Amino acid sequence: MDEVRIIEIKHSVFKSNEDEANKLRDFLKAKKVFLMNLMSSPGSGKTTTLLKTLAKLKDKLKIAVMEADIDSDVDAKKIKSVDVESIQLHTGGMCHLDALMTKQGLDNLDLDNLDLVIIENVGNLVCPAEFDTGAFKNVMILSIPEGDDKPLKYPLMFQVCDLVLINKIDVINYFDFNLNKVCENIKKRNQNCEIIFISAKNDENIDKFANWILNQVNLFKEDN
Amino acid sequence: MDEVRIIEIKHSVFKSNEDEANKLRDFLKAKKVFLMNLMSSPGSGKTTTLLKTLAKLKDKLKIAVMEADIDSDVDAKKIKSVDVESIQLHTGGMCHLDALMTKQGLDNLDLDNLDLVIIENVGNLVCPAEFDTGAFKNVMILSIPEGDDKPLKYPLMFQVCDLVLINKIDVINYFDFNLNKVCENIKKRNQNCEIIFISAKNDENIDKFANWILNQVNLFKEDN
Numbered sequence: 001m002d003e004v005r006i007i008e009i010k011h012s013v014f015k016s017n018e019d020e021a022n023k024l025r026d027f028l029k030a031k032k033v034f035l036m037n038l039m040s041s042p043g044s045g046k047t048t049t050l051l052k053t054l055a056k057l058k059d060k061l062k063i064a065v066m067e068a069d070i071d072s073d074v075d076a077k078k079i080k081s082v083d084v085e086s087i088q089l090h091t092g093g094m095c096h097l098d099a100l101m102t103k104q105g106l107d108n109l110d111l112d113n114l115d116l117v118i119i120e121n122v123g124n125l126v127c128p129a130e131f132d133t134g135a136f137k138n139v140m141i142l143s144i145p146e147g148d149d150k151p152l153k154y155p156l157m158f159q160v161c162d163l164v165l166i167n168k169i170d171v172i173n174y175f176d177f178n179l180n181k182v183c184e185n186i187k188k189r190n191q192n193c194e195i196i197f198i199s200a201k202n203d204e205n206i207d208k209f210a211n212w213i214l215n216q217v218n219l220f221k222e223d224n
Numbered sequence: 225m226d227e228v229r230i231i232e233i234k235h236s237v238f239k240s241n242e243d244e245a246n247k248l249r250d251f252l253k254a255k256k257v258f259l260m261n262l263m264s265s266p267g268s269g270k271t272t273t274l275l276k277t278l279a280k281l282k283d284k285l286k287i288a289v290m291e292a293d294i295d296s297d298v299d300a301k302k303i304k305s306v307d308v309e310s311i312q313l314h315t316g317g318m319c320h321l322d323a324l325m326t327k328q329g330l331d332n333l334d335l336d337n338l339d340l341v342i343i344e345n346v347g348n349l350v351c352p353a354e355f356d357t358g359a360f361k362n363v364m365i366l367s368i369p370e371g372d373d374k375p376l377k378y379p380l381m382f383q384v385c386d387l388v389l390i391n392k393i394d395v396i397n398y399f400d401f402n403l404n405k406v407c408e409n410i411k412k413r414n415q416n417c418e419i420i421f422i423s424a425k426n427d428e429n430i431d432k433f434a435n436w437i438l439n440q441v442n443l444f445k446e447d448n
């Protein structure tokens with residue numbers, strides 16, 4: 001696989017993240033680039049879901065992916081292997097991306113030639129939910145093996161998300177996971193949250209997720 | 225199930241956590257109480273593993289469990305249901321426990337009548353690894369559905385652990401997870417780390433983990 005660019009990003013604690021996130025959204029509106037933030041626990045299937053989704057979108061949109069990790073570049077290399085622009089952000093030990101860190105990543109992309117940038121955030125259900133990256137929409141993946149009680153334990157993550165993907169639906173028979181219960185728990189946290197059941201491994205309902213993204217990008221382009 | 229005590233703990237950023245952690249270890253040595261810190265991603269099976277392990281240990285040791293979560297008390301209630309002393313620590317949104325927060329939890333336990341206190345840390349592979357709780361040993365659970373590449377992406381977690389439990393070994397046939405590869409990846413991060421393969425659900429090798437804990441407590445008692 002090709003070499004990927006690794007950006008060592010620095011975290012600033014001195015500026016208000018909310019202000020920076022709003023400034024970043026204004027900048028992206030002017031550039032007509034839609035930014036989506038994808039979050040989950042480690043191992044929920046973010047990269048596999050992205051790989052399958054990018055396959056359905058890459059001929060319709062000009063896309064780049066920013067892979068945020070503490071260390072390694074395995075994910076950025078995987079994305080690059082399906083011919084989508086991809087950069088690796090190393091967070092210097094930080095457990096999340098904030099808006100300034102996101103901006104540092106975006107500065108390494110040719111935004112004039114992009115419709116959509118997807119952030120694959122650090123695998124973590126806590127901190128990434130606390131820091132607005134400047135994205136227009138937040139999506140999170142909860143996988144079946146993690147359990148249907150996660151919206152009770154990690155409330156903020158479910159509050160800030162516009163869409164929850166319930167992944168690894170192909171292994172549901174091997175785990176004690178109740179689909180009605182998880183929807184109830186998610187709605188308890190966030191009445192307006194959309195939910196799609198997927199199996200990234202088996203390409204199940206990935207088209208629904210791809211269409212959701214396409215729809216968001218089209219609405220954004222109409223508005224700006 | 226019984227009501228459980230919920231402690232709202234406060235985080236102090238003003239003192240050196242390392243100093244506090246060492247002070248806490250001195251305090252616990254004097255009290256002859258062994259403190260173990262259990263970490264993992266959300267949904268790796270920390271609580272189920274603890275429930276099965278406590279069943280094997282509770283007649284041999286006087287044990288209490290401190291359940292750290294952002295919100296909810298579902299885990300503390302489960303531990304209490306097997307007749308083990310259990311308190312819930314609410315971290316006030318914080319993604320980890322530090323030594324002062326741990327001390328606040330311990331102040332709510334009758335340490336003169338305990339051999340072992342187990343912390344179930346917040347589900348997170350990043351931040352809990354950065355903050356020494358004052359525990360004598362760190363244990364983490366990596367579950368099969370999370371993938372064998374996690375030691376590459378979350379290096380510090382694997383560096384600070386004395387023992388890694390590879391859980392959900394019962395579902396290995398449904399996931400692309402290589403047992404030799406994960407051991408290799410763990411050893412890359414931490415040559416001295418012990419590894420036990422378990423299925424908490426099926427009680428597989430839980431006796432090995434229980435014996436590991438018993439051995440650690442006995443060594444600690446001999447030394448102090």
